[in-house]
Amino acid sequence: MLACQERVTVALSGPEGNFQVRSGNWGGTLSNIERAVTISQVAALAGVSTGTASKALNGRGALRPETRLRVQQAAEQLGFVANAAARSLQTGRTYTVGMITTDSIGRFSIPLLIGAEDALGAGQMSVFLCDARDDPIREQYYLRTLLSRKVDGIIVTGRRTQARAPIGVGLPVPVVYAFISSADPRDCSVVPDEADGARRAIQHLLAVGRRRIAHVTGPEHHHSATVRARAAAESLAAEGLRPAAPTLYGEWNEAWGRQAAGILLSTGAEVDAVFCGSDQIARGLVEALQAAGRTVPQDVAVVGFDNWDVMVDGCRPALTSVDMDLEGIGRSAAELLLSAINGEPVHGQRARPCRLVPRASTAV
């Protein structure tokens, strides 16, 4: 239809210039105006003072209902939207929070952001997303920016290798750490209970009758990897079992999953289930097992971690996985931030339970 028409693309910038020159599309639809409407224009139209107009629009003061209505109609008619800068200059509130992600924005940050937006959107607040790209300089730069913008609060997030140093001390605004936790235990952090997730994975495998369970995960220096590994081992021990093989530490990707499958097969460990530290590892492992003639789940059941749709659905059979409920963490962090903003700070770390999502890779 549309497709590539001429694509004329058009001059620009003669000796005219300003971007307010937007002839082109008029055609009078609705809503928006050329030059910003101020509250005094609204007040004038309604025949009141600006102060009264402000009260009318904000539901404050003692006004006759008809006056209030008149102002509201005037505002509507003019398409008035309050200048946020002016308002926040006066009130000290910006109805904005900053979100600093330390790793590059990615698979983990997005659900967190969405969850946070959900919780904040209800309170009419907006989110400033800052991607520090794992660079402390950028991070401090963004922090300054956020402070200069007088955000009402800050959410710090990032990939979870270790607890991180607090982003600042004595900041003039409350801070909540989401997904990652602050090294200072008095700071407010919301994290997934990864041990819980690992336990659920193991218990699920036990429930479907597996007894010889191995664990393949990411780098040993990742907090997540070690925590999950330990919890998995403890879960097995609680049932009087031992791991079917030593925990295999590697990378968080499919290639390592494949390689780990090879290791498990070659060592001759009799394994009837593998709990993997990520869905990618799990998928690589599944493919390599199948290539070696094993069937999943009959010969080997596999559980992943993250519940990343692309991986769990792409894998054949579909992958059972542990969901950390990142949106829930984001939402929860935002709620704690709101409560801090409203004068009820919360300290300490909160761990939220995970959820096991069973699929074909562990079906009996």
Added chain:
Amino acid sequence: MLACQERVTVALSGPEGNFQVRSGNWGGTLSNIERAVTISQVAALAGVSTGTASKALNGRGALRPETRLRVQQAAEQLGFVANAAARSLQTGRTYTVGMITTDSIGRFSIPLLIGAEDALGAGQMSVFLCDARDDPIREQYYLRTLLSRKVDGIIVTGRRTQARAPIGVGLPVPVVYAFISSADPRDCSVVPDEADGARRAIQHLLAVGRRRIAHVTGPEHHHSATVRARAAAESLAAEGLRPAAPTLYGEWNEAWGRQAAGILLSTGAEVDAVFCGSDQIARGLVEALQAAGRTVPQDVAVVGFDNWDVMVDGCRPALTSVDMDLEGIGRSAAELLLSAINGEPVHGQRARPCRLVPRASTAV
């Protein structure tokens, strides 16, 4: 130096309460202050008026170098950061742009955002990310929010099914559409030249000696799918070839890729290469071909689209793919927006070329 002395921090408001109560973490690191420092405090410390302080810090006015320095030192000492609200109230600039994504933030929006941030960050501007979740109501709500915050400009992005209706007409700020295009040809849009991408894919396959080429892609009602399909067919025609099979339209996922492989095999079409509309389709197809005993690339070469790291690396063999350079599009959109903000609006649609990234799935 300055740093945190005791910072007792101060009761206030009732049986505890306001969030400014942050006793807790002292311990004197650097930077940040309890209560916002204003320019008058800086001015007082430097022994000048606020006006002079402002000039000193912004490099304006006629000041003795030593005065300027004194003010700068005072600012540094107090950790002064200008209040953005006050500044923008005065200057009319916020050094902020809004980015509205119409689909849920995802795989495509992130690189666009990163590219835009790159281009804007250099100009010290920040990005407000708004996820409209494909809901026109949310979209208009966010638009109002952005306008009330007096952003300097807006970037609209989203998944590309069709050109979209302009987000508003006669807006008081410039708008650039990125990845998706506006239906109004006078609006400024930056899009990938998908036809170019398809041509590159076909030409690459031809270059590695393939002649019987099929195309498997997404839904027919997706602009991307039809544009790529047509360009692919035209590329073949230009060499006097016909497609080895009719274009197969389906979903943008692995399952469809597998299914399509089955279709191609069962119809007995002799195919020595498949160009796929997405990396996911390609991966599903590759796996199904292999399961049916074909080898990639010897029997069948496969090219994907998107160059999505997770897919192209996860696939065995690694997947040759077409990269739309989303970051570049984001950067380019931001640059055009900046130029509009600076009074040189650009109209019309710009298409940016794609890039073919060869990998093992088409290696000779």
Added chain:
DNA sequence: AGTCGAAAGGAAATCGATTGCCTAGACGCT
């Protein structure tokens, strides 16, 4: 020596909205 001009910096208006304080009526009560 007087005038002119440049240099340096201060005073005050300004941006737009909010809000505390005050006043003018209206009304009720004794």
Added chain:
DNA sequence: AGCGTCTAGGCAATCGATTTCCTTTCGACT
């Protein structure tokens, strides 16, 4: 009739930074 009270809404200060205009001071030139 006079006084108090309540209500509706206006006035003006305020938030913090920028910027225009103006004053002062000093030096140079005729």
